[in-house]
Amino acid sequence: MDLDERIERRRRGESERALVRDFDVLSPVTHLAEPNGRGPVLERLLDVLDPTFDSGQPDDAYVWGPKGAGKSAVISALFGRLSEQNNRRRSTILTTTRAVAPPTTAFVYVDARYATSEFALYHDVLDSIVEESVPEGGVGTADLRDRLDDELSGSTQAVVAVDHLDESDTFSVERLSELLDLPAVSYVAVGREPPGEDSDPVAAGVTETVEVARYERHALVDLLTQRASLGLARGALSHGDIRDVASWADGDAHDALAAVCGAADHALERGANRIRTADLEVGMEAVPWQSVSLGRVLALPVNRQRILLRLLDLDAASVSSVTAATDALTADPQVGLSATTVKRVLYELAEAGIVKRVETEGDNGLGRPPSRLEPQFPTRVFRRLVDATV
Numbered sequence: 105m106d107l108d109e110r111i112e113r114r115r116r117g118e119s120e121r122a123l124v125r126d127f128d129v130l131s132p133v134t135h136l137a138e139p140n141g142r143g144p145v146l147e148r149l150l151d152v153l154d155p156t157f158d159s160g161q162p163d164d165a166y167v168w169g170p171k172g173a174g175k176s177a178v179i180s181a182l183f184g185r186l187s188e189q190n191n192r193r194r195s196t197i198l199t200t201t202r203a204v205a206p207p208t209t210a211f212v213y214v215d216a217r218y219a220t221s222e223f224a225l226y227h228d229v230l231d232s233i234v235e236e237s238v239p240e241g242g243v244g245t246a247d248l249r250d251r252l253d254d255e256l257s258g259s260t261q262a263v264v265a266v267d268h269l270d271e272s273d274t275f276s277v278e279r280l281s282e283l284l285d286l287p288a289v290s291y292v293a294v295g296r297e298p299p300g301e302d303s304d305p306v307a308a309g310v311t312e313t314v315e316v317a318r319y320e321r322h323a324l325v326d327l328l329t330q331r332a333s334l335g336l337a338r339g340a341l342s343h344g345d346i347r348d349v350a351s352w353a354d355g356d357a358h359d360a361l362a363a364v365c366g367a368a369d370h371a372l373e374r375g376a377n378r379i380r381t382a383d384l385e386v387g388m389e390a391v392p393w394q395s396v397s398l399g400r401v402l403a404l405p406v407n408r409q410r411i412l413l414r415l416l417d418l419d420a421a422s423v424s425s426v427t428a429a430t431d432a433l434t435a436d437p438q439v440g441l442s443a444t445t446v447k448r449v450l451y452e453l454a455e456a457g458i459v460k461r462v463e464t465e466g467d468n469g470l471g472r473p474p475s476r477l478e479p480q481f482p483t484r485v486f487r488r489l490v491d492a493t494v
Contacts, residue, residue: 122377129335132361135177141323142178156209166305167294169316172356186211210262216274217403256288265292272456281308318355325350340378363387366484390484401481410494425474
C-alpha cells in the first residue's frame, strides 16, 4: 500500500474506518503480492520458466483454468517478482563491472483486456523493457515490432505473460503466437478453455500447459480469512460466515470476494461495525450465478461503464426491453449519448455477455420479442468502485 492509499484511508468516514480497513484488499480485482493457496501452481510455473535461471529460453506455455481460480493473481505476482529481482540483479552487476551488461531475461505481464490491439501489445511489452518512454502515437505497429526485435537482439530475451486471452475483445492464443513470433521472445498465454486436440494452444504449437483448478473449499476459506484480516476490522466477519461464503462460491474466489465486498458495503450503509449473515445474503444476491469477471467490466471504456452504472438505477419497467432501457438512458443527462449509440452499446454488451437479454411476455407483433436486461456482473462492487469515477 503506497502513501496516497494510506492518506485516503484516513480520510474515510468514521463508520467505514470502524468496519473496513481497506476496501481494495476485499475487491475481487485486487491481487496481493503473495497469492494464497497456490503453491503447487507456482512450482509448476517455475518449472516452465526454469531455463531462464541459467540464461536459457523457455518453451511457450499455456496456463488455463476457470474464472476465479487465481490465474491472474499467480501470474501477475510471479512475473512482478521475477521482474523486480532481475532488475536488481542487472543493476548490481552493471555497477560492479562498469556497465558490462550480463545476459538477462525481461519478464513482462500484459493484460489483454487493455492491450486490445497489435499496437497496444507491442507498446506494453516494449515499455516494460526499455527505460525511456515509448510513444503512444506517431509510430506504426510495424515500427514498434521492429524496435522490440532490435532491443532483444543482444543479450536480452523476454518472457511475456499475456492474460485474459480468448475473451470477446481479446486475442486468441493462436493470434498471440503470430504476434510474438520473435527469436528472443517466449510467451505464457493465460485463458480459460482447456487445451484440446483442435484448440488454439495446440494450433499455436504450445506444448507446455499448466492447469489451475478451482479452489478447494478449505483453500478458499484460507484466502477469505486472509483478505478479511487485512481489509476488515478484527472480528468483523465470523469464521462460520466465511465458510458459508466459500461453500456458496464453489471454488470461485472472484465471486466469494465480490460477495464479501458487497456485504461490507451493505453493512456500512446501515452504520454497522461488523458484517452480519443478512449482509452476506445481500452481498451474494448482488453476484449473479456464473457472473462475468468484474475485471472485464472495469476494462470497458468510461462511457460504457457509465451506461451500466445508470442502468442499475432504472426501475423494472425501464429495463423491460432494450427499447425501454434505451429511452430511459437517452433521457439521462449523465449518459449524454444519442439513442442510436445507446441501443448499439446495449446490444454489444449483451453480445459480450456483460448484460443478459431475458425474453419476457408481451405482444410485440412480428418484430423481435421483448427482453429485459439483467446485469451479469457483481453489481454492488461495481457501483462502489466506479460510482465516483464516471
